[in-house]
Amino acid sequence: MITSEFRYRSPLGRFVPQTLDLDRLKREGWREQGLLVVSAEDARLDWVERQLLSQIAERLYGKRDKTNG
Numbered sequence: 339m340i341t342s343e344f345r346y347r348s349p350l351g352r353f354v355p356q357t358l359d360l361d362r363l364k365r366e367g368w369r370e371q372g373l374l375v376v377s378a379e380d381a382r383l384d385w386v387e388r389q390l391l392s393q394i395a396e397r398l399y400g401k402r403d404k405t406n407g
Contacts, residue, residue, distance in 0.1 A: 367373040376383075378391050396402075 364375045367375060376391060378388055378395065380388070383391070
């Protein structure tokens with residue numbers, strides 16, 4: 339089957355968000371607003387740093403639900 343490469347361009351296409359660079363967005367959030375977004379499982383962190391993050395998060399937000407990870 340031969341398919342055409344033509345794609346219909348919808349007038350709503352301008353409202354579709356572009357792909358975000360999440361690391362850039364996190365960096366800007368930190369630099370501009372002092373917000374820190376980091377995963378407790380981030381491979382760039384060592385064990386001590388991950389434990390510290392987990393302790394801070396548990397103190398602020400409570401323990402994680404074990405069924406979600």
